[in-house]
Amino acid sequence: MNPERPWQIGVDIGGTFTDFVLLDSRDGRLFNGKVLTTPQAPERAVLVGIAQLLAQHDVAPEAVRHVIHGTTLVANALIERRGVPTGFLTTEGFRDVPEIGTELRHDTYDLFMRRPDPLVPRRLRLGVPERLRADGSVLTPLDEDAARAAIAALRDGGAQALAICLLHAFRNPVHEHRLAALARQVAPDLALCLSSDLVPEIGEYERGTTTICNAYVLPVFERYLARLGEGLRGAGLTGPLFLMLSDGGTVREDVAARHPIRLVQSGPAGGVQAARLIGQSAGAADILCFDMGGTTAKAALIEAGQPERSLDFEVSRVDRFRKGSGFPLKVPVIEMIEIGAGGGSIARVDRLGLIRVGPDSASSDPGPACYGLGGTLPTVTDADLLLGYLAPDRFLGGDMALDVAAAERAIAQHVGAPLGLSAIEAAWAVHETVNQSMAQAASVHALEKARRIEGYAMVPIGGAGPVHACAIARKLGLAKLVSPPGAGVASAFGFLAAPIAFAHLRAMVAPLATLDLDALRAMLAAMQVEGAAMVAEAGVPPAQVETRLLAAMRYAGQGYQVEAAIDAAAVQAGDRVALRAAFEAEYRRLYGRVEATLPVEVVGWRVIVAGPTPKLELATAPTGIGPAGKGHRRAWFGEGFVEAAVFDRAALRPGDAIDGPALVEERESTLVLPPGSTALCDAALNLVVTFT
Template sequence: MYGVPPMTRYSLAIDIGGTFTDAVLLASDGRTFVDKTLTTHNNLLEGFFRGVDLVTGRAGIAAADVDDVVVHATTVVTNALIERKGPPVAIILTEGFRDILYIREEHRYDMYDPQIEFAEPLIPADRTFTLKERIFADGTVGTPVDRDAVLGIIAECRAKGIVSVAICLLNSYRNGANEEAVRAIFEEEAPEIYVSLSSVIAPQMREYLRASTVAINAYTVPITRPYLTALIAELKERGFRQQPLIMLSNGGVIGAERASTMPVRMIESGPAAGALVACYFSRIFGIPDLISFDMGGTTAKACMVQGHEPLVTGTFEVDRRYRFKPGSGMPITVPSIDMIEIGAGGGSIASVNDLGLLKIGPESAGSMPGPVCYGRGGTDPCVTDADLVLGILNADRFLGGDMQLNLSGAEAAYDALGETLGLSREKAAWGVFEVVCEQMAAATRTHATERGIDYRGQPMLAFGGAGPVHACMVAELTESPKVIYPPLASVLSAFGTLVTPAQIDLVRSHVATLDTLDWCGVDTVLNAMIAEGATALGEAGIREEDFTYAFSAEMRYVGQQSEVRVHLENDPRKTRDARAIKDLFEAEYHRQYGLKLDGMNIEIVNWLVTASGRQPERDTGTVPTEGTRGTESRPVHIRGEAREVPVWQRHAITEGDRITGPVIIEERETTIFVLENWVVTRHDSGSLVAEKTGEN
């Protein structure tokens, strides 16, 4: 009716991290309600719904009032892989390829270390089976599947208590008929066993990559399917109207039902949301290139945003075993936002190594027992303990006072660490602060340099529970002149899921040189991916008129090992322009390597389709301006010296203020620590911006 205001709609996001579970409730009128609770690793849903109750209680609404989306980012897949606590899983390979998970790709990630270690395969040799079958390289069936042989494998699986099976047969990326035949027999004879097909999960060439990816999917399906099924059921029981959407590693969200069948796409679920929201703020500020810096309780993540978009990679690794070196973990060939993640968070444990040097992480105290100051039984000094000992954190105001910190316990832990190092308590704590910042800065510098990006001079967006505490020093170490502290900084990854469109990235191998392209075959490959993408978007509740598709190709000069990803400007099914694709490849190749190889033939290895829904239109409201205006102060130990530092409440800072560091700015969920020679102002978006004004 005319004159009646529109009804308020509510959307909800829950991000489960290694230490904290973050909750964001966003109202369509701009009001935002946030909270944090410790992650409950034994039962993640307990912490999930504790977060739900906290924010709905703050808003004074019932579950049924959440009538927009419910989006979830979770570490359940990552935790399962790192902890290796999954159920018994088997893999079925082509006869003669039994040891593919052990042989890997015969690449040594460190040529000069004779004792390098690799992550142990998820599926051991005694649960590896082979079939006498064959798909030829051109996709024709040479030897079909023998039903009796599959029945024999099923019997062995039952005898070993197998609950999930990965199937990776030779050349199945060209034709998945034999894998489908094996699955059909399992569904008929052993429907209780989960089955993952490489031709569905990762239909790409390179046998080991495909086998590793489908093995990881099979390992985690028995965990994610019951978890997400229980989540869907409990949300419905509590009166929520919508089925949840799940954040994927590629930076898109998709329906929980589909996500439960492909958990391998959920590994970087939470970090991807943070990188996407960094792009959101890069557009708000009109800064096309910036560094996304996300530091939580367990890990720190850095992503390079270029042209308002995150870098994307077709492969990444989990469970790296040696100094986070590429090649030391388990590879996964699914599209993911390209970021570096290191074990440097608030819960990272400080220790002294065999050389008597200070070492931070990668071991973390997590949420249980947590840092010593949490008072939950932790005894090892952690980064958060150092922040408290230095005076950066206030023991009485952590989480707005809802979580009292144990200062005396943290001081005792740093007394012991300082005695080992021959330093005072405060100097040991500052040493931890400096070392963890240098570790994060070094990781950022390496990540950018390896991708040909000059990180110097690029602004930094700081978020996560511990990010605003350490970002200023990390920015100094990476020569960044500006640090942006957005609203909701502590729970920004959760907020990121609410400004992310439904999206799924699909890839298929279809190798051919540009001068021999079979466009009918290309049409078949692209149409199959478009159909799959449309189905996934429909399941996520996206209207067909909002579907969009983007096309890319991974290409190389004939004879090369690695490909270059090329974004195609038009739908190749319509243009069929091999010359235009060649020009795009050579331009991208020259951008990355500074040259092009005239006269060399070019081949396309993989075709990619990104199916997306419409960009959500959600925003946060104006942050109220009230609170303590710099009238407080407390001693903070900076660079070995105790200094009296003013303390502001974030909500009290207005757009006309210019606050010179060192300064501490508190808000309920995090603390901002700005060093000397930096000046803080407030942007009209509600973000605080620290800018470097001089040299130390």
Template sequence: MWRVGIDVGGTFTDLFAWSEEDGSYKTAKVLTTKDDRSRGVLQSIEKAGIPFEQISFLMHGTTTATNSLIERDYPDAAFITTDGFRDTIEIGRQHRKYLYDPYQVKPEPLIQRRNRFSINERMSAKGEVRRELDEGAARELARTIKEGGFQAVGIGFINAYANPAHEERMREIVLEEAPDAHVVISAETRPIFREHARFSTTAIRACLMPVMTTYFDRLSEALGERGFKGTLLILKSNGGVMGPQNAKLRPEELIESGPAGGVAYAAYLTHTTDFDNIIHTDVGGTSYDVSIVENGSGLITRDYELEWEVPVSVPMLDIHSVGAGGGSIGWVDNGGSLRVGPQSAGSEPGPACYGRGGTEATITDANLVLGRLNPSLSDKFELDMAAAEAAIDRLAEKVGLSRLETADGMIKISCETMAQAVKGVVVARARDPRDFVLASFGGAGPMHACFVAQAMSIPKVVIPGQAGVASAFGATAMNIRHDIEAFHYAPLADVNVDDLNRIYDGLEEEAKTRLAADGIDVESMELTRTAQMRYIGQTYEVDTDVPAGVLSAGDSETIATSFHKAHAKEFGVSNESFPIAFIALAVTATGKLKEPPIYDFGAKKPLESHASRSVYFDGTWHDAALYDGSAIGPGSSMSGPAIVEYLDSIAVIPPGCGAVVDNGGNLIVTIGK
């Protein structure tokens, strides 16, 4: 039987599969089918030659949820809230993205104002009823929603995290009038204070439910028609997977479903190399993803924003994405300056050199013109050099540069965009990039990794032999995971330990129920506790480890010590004389799955350059040695300039850099100054 990982990106759909019997593996890469991404999933399996009936687990990372939200491509949804809070999700927190820009425009609201409704009700912050729900108005509003044909409805009442009774009753009334609608309430979506994030996350769940239900139903049906009888699991933003039924109910947990596989592969590398701390980067056709893996785990955030002032308030891997990929388009702004992205040619029509109708110059076209890409693209299909040159020439004429200057400038600009993305993640988490290595994934990643590392003073770059399908490989290494939270404010010095035990017991029971729904037996369940805590008076929290088992008053000192350490790690300071408070309690539930084998992707052959090619670096053509990535074994070393061609990616080693192949077949590049 085969365990299959599939990553659906903006341009390519990647597959990595390994045999549970003998550990052999297969890979495939096909163009993403944007009109129906499930077709690309099926095509990748067929291209890999894997019989559908021989798949035990299909681990699927998808960008469908993210694309639907960014493009606002979903059926109209309604939102019901307390009188006076109708515009909360649009007003936001009144932050400014650019402090001195008077012309900045806020993102389009997820749910238009005409589809947002308010009703007379009120709960206090302590969960006490201040105004009863107006059931007559609620009934009338439910009928309006039915007449409007809304497929999904989000309900977010103020202070519902303290008492969800009014939200639950409103849901009952809406379902009585519109039984086919998807109805979600904020007390179940995000039972934590701060209404803007809670309402926004609830609106996201409502908007995505019809989209993802349709997608997973269509995919499951198509797989079944082809003989698939295994288990379908969906990658989550928190670094785990869940079954499609849970995914349909909690689609907001899929925002970073695609990049999550890359983080899992970076974690795999920490177990198979000598590197504990890795900056994971992934360059696809459309985007550049960055995250930190520390001591084998990706860092988690609760402050993720889909767009400026559009928070997704669920535990997610701290991944930062920018529009910089192989398909990123070069253009000239009103000031006559060369710019690149975030617009992308994607897979349709794709870069000009793909010969699929694209006419605009992209990063892939620039790399081809500079000699860094093999025109045969590793024998996949022939790239059109003339079309790439014509596209670059049109752009060069607008900006007043030569062809080579324009192509080189595009690469430098895009690499600087990538470097700033790395800086944003590393600096925001108070880490020093010099303490990390940079792992480069994606088909286009290894072409730019060394330049990004140079810009950020990162000493080494790790390029796996399967970099082009790393996210798909990572998907097969993931476990089922659920994060469950409950609001509980209490100063640590005054906390009622019985309340903590009661809440944690309830969270753990819910966690076991969710794991059981995903087919996990009790022996394979692993539960860990954390709490969101802060110094009293702060407006932000840090995750703090909490001991398992029945808590007693004596555990307060242990929890306090854990908090001070976590605070110092995140912010560089702590003070044991400041009082501490609980804000929320959480349980992470993990269902352990079989781990992939430890692979050696290197060949048992001596290093041998099979040819050379002229490659353009910094204004000069260099004679760069060419290497077949599948034919170089452990211990092989090389000096830049060099090009290493793998089946699904190409590594560019600039002048001044050196590389060696480790025992796992990973190319370890030492960055020159």
């Protein structure tokens, strides 16, 4: 730690709010902040929020060691189609793969099933004469004249970025690299993205969509980083800017700028990292992380202190909760599932007379009706306000006054009137609809992972997470809930707890029995050297660098693979038995059995090079004064209003106990304790909730 720069800042841009955490590394003091997101220029909210936080706590900009940042910018650009016009070059005859996809249907019986419209229209998808065999050897040389003509056509057609994905390029990148060189000659202004650099893995459709998505957002993300970096330096923050990746690691901004698709889940990944630490502080190793922000709610399982990870993710689904209805991405991510709506999600009554919530959100502009910023449609936040869970004069610590009358009008007009309900009854119906759908989705997710979560502890984070957490935990049959201080900005805090890390992936498809071990060792060594150089550039001393090795394997004939941790010593010793045993141990954990007589095939390898995980000793800085009790407020709990005790979260101390019904308020969120629940403040200032 540099004693002259003891402060660290975590920043998370969400759909409604941008969250901030300021940490003093000397004594663990933690300060939080939250401002409305500025969607048209997200860096504005970042710069304003940082300036406010530093001024409030009298911290000089030059005392800040670094800023760690996570954002939904990449995911939102894909969902909202705000990328740049992108061209696609591929092997002749394969230009329509991004639109054809696979033969799988995400809804077998829906005759009108929709798929997402391709990001690249057909006129900007072109094939070039060339062909590699499956082993990477050249079957047909690249026709360079035809390639130049195709690149010129894409340039003249308005493309600002170019995704290059040739058949079998993961085996041999020679033709992709030559196409890139030609593109720099013919159209030097095009942003380039090569599948062999980004995702050298088997599966041309998934490799193609990942490359296209990366190219589509690349110029947008580069411009954003440039504006943010300029703004930070102009404000006197000269330390490095790091960004959170979807797999829970952090990288320098120059690395992130080359691989923006790796940040598609960066904000939620920070939340899972925070939930892991919070659970540990409360003695819980098996955790259900429940992250409910302004736009969506997500769930992730953490087992034995480690979150589940995956190499597959989907974005821009046309059917929000149905796998296969979006663009598949081959990027390492912390595995989580979107299970519901966020605080800003819009509620409505459908043609069948059923309440639907989301997927569209009021976001921060115009925001929920109660924000008083022009929104007129009812949202989950409007419902929670009418039910008494939120204080209209203390939202965001009193910085934002909520308009109860506007919320009541929106709920009554759009939900109550169509159903013949009062505004309060309609608000409760919205609240219960959201809770029930999220509990059901979380339960199904756990069953799909072969987990029984009754023994898990829920850790709710996000601004709306603590409001809904107890009701959902009860529906899931959970015995314990751990509500941390600062839950509303937990993702930003999680960024500070993440190590500098980057994962390199390479395909090497071969039967385990005939795997070329010498070639494998050389490939892994090169991947490790490349990764070590990247973390060294981020300031990690070589002695502190750690390496993890994982292999994706499957039984011969299967169409999917399982990733297993591999002991590097087994690779060096050429121990094929140990490699198979590692695969089958993971296979058995997932599916409860193995196929002892079937041969095993290796599909690809992942090398994770990381620095040490930051050791954060936290001492949450009190923000309130006086006794914890703040009086009472009427809150609705199913059958009517009751007088619920209101407590100041910042004034609670270890050993304090609260019986529901109660409302525990802090600046960023409110914990709603229903009747029959008890919360005990532990040594880490978590509120550990149990139910009778």
